[in-house]
Amino acid sequence: MLAKRIIPCLDVRDGRVVKGVRFRNHEDVGDIVSLAARYAGEGADELVFYDISASPESRSVEPEWVKRVARAIDIPFCVAGGIRSVDDARARLFAGADKISVNSPALADPDMINRLADEFGRQCIVVGIDSREVGGEWRVHSNTGDPGKTRTETRATLDWIEEAIERGAGEIVLNCMDQDGVREGYDIKQLTAARAVCRVPLIASGGAGAMAHFSEVFRQADVDGALAASVFHKQVIGIGELKAWLAQQSIEVRP
Amino acid sequence: MTVAIIHTGCANIFSVQTALDRLGVPHILAERPAEASGADRLILPGVGSARPAMENLRAAGWDEALVAEPRPLLGICLGMQLLFEASEEGGVECLGLLPGNVMAMTAFDGGRLPHMGWNRIHFEIGQDPMLTGIEDGEHAYFVHSYAVPVTQHTVASSTHGARFSAMVRRGNVMGCQFHPERSGKTGARILNNFLEFGA
Numbered sequence: 001m002l003a004k005r006i007i008p009c010l011d012v013r014d015g016r017v018v019k020g021v022r023f024r025n026h027e028d029v030g031d032i033v034s035l036a037a038r039y040a041g042e043g044a045d046e047l048v049f050y051d052i053s054a055s056p057e058s059r060s061v062e063p064e065w066v067k068r069v070a071r072a073i074d075i076p077f078c079v080a081g082g083i084r085s086v087d088d089a090r091a092r093l094f095a096g097a098d099k100i101s102v103n104s105p106a107l108a109d110p111d112m113i114n115r116l117a118d119e120f121g122r123q124c125i126v127v128g129i130d131s132r133e134v135g136g137e138w139r140v141h142s143n144t145g146d147p148g149k150t151r152t153e154t155r156a157t158l159d160w161i162e163e164a165i166e167r168g169a170g171e172i173v174l175n176c177m178d179q180d181g182v183r184e185g186y187d188i189k190q191l192t193a194a195r196a197v198c199r200v201p202l203i204a205s206g207g208a209g210a211m212a213h214f215s216e217v218f219r220q221a222d223v224d225g226a227l228a229a230s231v232f233h234k235q236v237i238g239i240g241e242l243k244a245w246l247a248q249q250s251i252e253v254r255p
Numbered sequence: 256m257t258v259a260i261i262h263t264g265c266a267n268i269f270s271v272q273t274a275l276d277r278l279g280v281p282h283i284l285a286e287r288p289a290e291a292s293g294a295d296r297l298i299l300p301g302v303g304s305a306r307p308a309m310e311n312l313r314a315a316g317w318d319e320a321l322v323a324e325p326r327p328l329l330g331i332c333l334g335m336q337l338l339f340e341a342s343e344e345g346g347v348e349c350l351g352l353l354p355g356n357v358m359a360m361t362a363f364d365g366g367r368l369p370h371m372g373w374n375r376i377h378f379e380i381g382q383d384p385m386l387t388g389i390e391d392g393e394h395a396y397f398v399h400s401y402a403v404p405v406t407q408h409t410v411a412s413s414t415h416g417a418r419f420s421a422m423v424r425r426g427n428v429m430g431c432q433f434h435p436e437r438s439g440k441t442g443a444r445i446l447n448n449f450l451e452f453g454a
Contacts, residue, residue: 002366002415003373003394040439045373071273076396076437096269098398098437121303123369123398170369201371224372254373254394 003254004218004246005045005225006239007203008232010035011052012081015065018052019181019230026052029233032065033072039232040073042239045254047073048101048173048227050128051081052144063095070096078126084112086119093120101126101173104142107153107160110167117168122200127169131157131190132177138190141177157190162197172198173227175205181230183209191221203227211242215249256450259285259294261334263301263311271300271331274436278443280450288320296326296450301333305357305401306345308333321350327427328352329449332399335423335430344401352428355406360399366416369400376411376421376433383410385422385429387448393441395421395433402432427453 010017010032017035018026029035036047049069066079079092080101089100106113106127116125130141138157143149153160161172174194176187186207195202201224204217208228217226231237243253258275260268262284275282285291301308312318321328330338337349342357349357360368373394378386395413402419405412413421413432422445423430429449435442 001375002370003375005372067269070269071276074274074277074437074439074443076398076434094269096273098270098434123371123400171371199367200369201367224367 001252002224003045003252004223005203006043006214006242006253007046007048007225007227008039008044008239009048009050009205009227009229011050011229012065013052017233019233033068035233036069036077037072039239040075043243043254044075044239046075046225047077049077049079049081050101051079063091066092066095066097080126080128084109086115089116089120093124099124099126099171101128103128103130106164107140107142107155110163113164113167113169117170122168122170125169126171126173127164128173128175129157129160129164130175130177133190138193144175144177158193158197161194165198165200169200171201171203171224173203173205175227176207179207180205182207183231183236185209185213186217186221186226188216188220191217191223195222201225209236211237211245214242215246215251218246218251256280256296256454257294258282258450259291259297261291261297261299261312261317262286263299263303263308268300270434270436271298274443274446278447278450287315288317294326296452297321297324297328298449299328299330299334299337301331301335301337303333304344305333305336305342305349306347308337309347309349312337312350318350321352325427327449327452328429329446330428330430331436332432332434335420335432336401336403338423338428338430339403342401353406353408353423353425353430355403355408357401357403360402360419361416369398370402370415371398372396373438374413374415374421374433376413379405379409379412383422383424384452385410385424385445385448387451388444389441389448395431395435395438395441395445397421397433399432 076098078099079097084105205227411422
């Protein structure tokens, strides 16, 4: 049986790991490689690196730090941020990333998902979606790394999930923006709705604040993985103790 | 000892290189069989799809070279699938070093494809050099949508909907459907078992 994945997310800005609250007011939380190695050592199942300054500033993630991460850890990791071409993706994958995640550029050019999946196979193509409720329905947002440039898209989140999968997404990361950084629990309602239309792995993001939030999202929304940042960065929850506790709740995890 | 990593041109091989670095084992990249002549064992990595990978292997002469290969050979993920006779992925004939065919995994209720993440590996045989230091039920990291059913050469299996081959071996031809280079301590141990095989 496939284990539920615990995925620390490292938001990267200017080569450092940072964390904001509701996507604003970023503070420095440490060095990329040392945090990556620490999480891998503590039992994280996978890591995600989001270069949050990338899309708004029209540049891509630096393959050089991707290589440093690949050398340091022996678990899979995904790189996101400003990847807007097959060549951008190839550079990150050949630098050792296991998967690449596209968000804003895929909204601007949805056919890019097809091109990436055709070139590298859908198993390494993740589509990240930032979503919050606007006027009674969940809507996709873009360029969320910079509050001044964030846009509400016309697309409904559930429609975009279906389209992304149809085009070749191998995994969906749904970041529920209203919950991001506030540690009040995952958006179970939105994730359950997403699960119903998502036949590829679905990763929950935004809202983790306590161990119970993880068991809730696995049980109630049946997601494949749960992503979190601040609770791990600030050592509110230890990955080892979280996994031991989830195992006690009869949730399948890798010890 | 030196390991030659067979470079098919379409695989992400950096993670295999760094895993060997962590184990302190010298390695080279070999695009053609002659370039691997000084190596003691071979790894066939694999990310991507079967048809372009097989086309590149044939163009470089690996299909003929590997048939009579006396050195230990480890196929990883797609690289393991290519060891078999044929793959449903693109309907392509493979290397034929092991009997059996690669099949599409079928989506089932509650099971999603690709099969992506950490799954348990269970021993199909009592003992094998590939399993030294590994316990039944340890987790390994998988990413794939095609798989080889359990055959007489299956060393360990895993289950996602149906049971499939997670590790295979016939003589010095070995394969892992999962990525040992990304499977933490379990994966490092299995890579080490390959490096110590027959030594």
